[in-house]
Amino acid sequence: xxxxxxSVAIAATAVLVFAVxxxxxxxxEGRVATEAEHPLQSIGGPFSLTDQRGRTVTNTDLRDRFMxxxxxxxxCPDVCPADLLGMSQAVAVLDDKxxxxxxxxxxxxxxxxxxxxxxxxxxxxxLLALTGTSTQIATVAKAYGIYVRKTEGTDEGGEYLMDHTGxxxxxxxxxxxxxxxxxxxxxxxxxxxxxxxxxPTA
Numbered sequence: 793x794x795x796x797x798x799s800v801a802i803a804a805t806a807v808l809v810f811a812v813x814x815x816x817x818x819x820x821e822g823r824v825a826t827e828a829e830h831p832l833q834s835i836g837g838p839f840s841l842t843d844q845r846g847r848t849v850t851n852t853d854l855r856d857r858f859m860x861x862x863x864x865x866x867x868c869p870d871v872c873p874a875d876l877l878g879m880s881q882a883v884a885v886l887d888d889k890x891x892x893x894x895x896x897x898x899x900x901x902x903x904x905x906x907x908x909x910x911x912x913x914x915x916x917x918x919l920l921a922l923t924g925t926s927t928q929i930a931t932v933a934k935a936y937g938i939y940v941r942k943t944e945g946t947d948e949g950g951e952y953l954m955d956h957t958g959x960x961x962x963x964x965x966x967x968x969x970x971x972x973x974x975x976x977x978x979x980x981x982x983x984x985x986x987x988x989x990x991x992p993t994a
Contacts, residue, residue, distance in 0.1 A: 836936060844920075858963065859891075864895065866902070878976075940957075942955075959973065962982075
């Protein structure tokens with residue numbers, strides 16, 4: 793009898809484990825589907841944002857330059873600084889002014905011009921840190937197919953996190969999408985991929 797109860801308990805535990813795994817995969821699949829709704833060839837588009845010096849920057853200002861674009865926020869505890877560091881290291885190795893690293897916030901409520909300036913100083917000196925109004929940020933996030941969800945905090949301070957797509961987008965000199973690098977991509981991998989597009993200018 794005890795052996796039978798043990799077998800039932802083990803079976804029930806296995807069912808529960810697989811149910812939890814299935815739920816996790818379903819949720820993750822839902823997020824991937826949300827991101828995949830944006831065809832790769834249509835990623836990108838016009839934008840008008842404000843950099844860390846308070847200047848207006850548009851996509852046309854960056855024509856004829858390759859862009860490495862990362863969407864994140866300064867209060868991000870781990871993923872954003874890690875990806876921005878990797879992107880900065882890749883740009884430093886490339887040492888090519890035709891490649892412009894860009895950080896666009898998804899949290900304009902907290903990421904003011906001053907906040908972005910202080911944060912960008914920790915990475916590559918050429919990093920362009922862009923913020924804007926909620927409407928401007930929503931527009932550019934949609935253009936790049938960025939998944940964004942605000943997670944409300946439970947403490948008295950009302951702190952919150954932002955769940956978002958963790959990709960670095962590599963855009964061509966005419967603003968066309970070339971490829972993306974997922975979270976955790978090693979700098980040397982980015983360097984090799986980007987170099988294949990850097991042909992000597994005439």
